[in-house]
Amino acid sequence: MRRLGWRADADGSAGEALAGVLVALRAAGHGDFAVLLDDYAAAAERVARADLGHLGRPAGREDLAERVIVGTVMGEAMFSALRRLAHADALCRAAGPPRER
CATH class of the missing domain: 1.20.5 (Single alpha-helices involved in coiled-coils or other helix-helix interfaces)
Structure with missing residues (x-):
């Protein structure tokens, strides 16, 4: 989150959920799926901007x-x-x- 410049609480529920997913991927032998994290983050930023734009009315x-x-x-x-x-x-x-x- 620091690298992305996000100002969200990494210790909050969403940060903990993300950490849990990454741990589960590693435990299932698919830890390499985490290389998609930046792509997912970029898509999430775009969706968040769209959501907030809609709420801005x-x-x-x-x-x-x-x-x-x-x-x-x-x-x-x-x-x-x-x-x-x-x-x-x-x-x-x-x-x-x-x-x-």
Whole structure:
């Protein structure tokens, strides 16, 4: 987080969750997956900017609280679904053009 210049609490719940994932990857024999951390961080920064841009619209306190909750829960679900779709697309592209039947 220091290297990225992030001003978030590394000891907070998100930092601890990230550390847990990295430990679990290493324990499962996939510690090399951590080389993607910078790419994931760049994508997370872009998504965070989009989220905050959406929240930046004028709103009352209750509306803002609702948008934060909905954005967190539904935004993560939306991003996860988009990621799965992108994986499917990348796999299809890697396999080359479809064969004629």
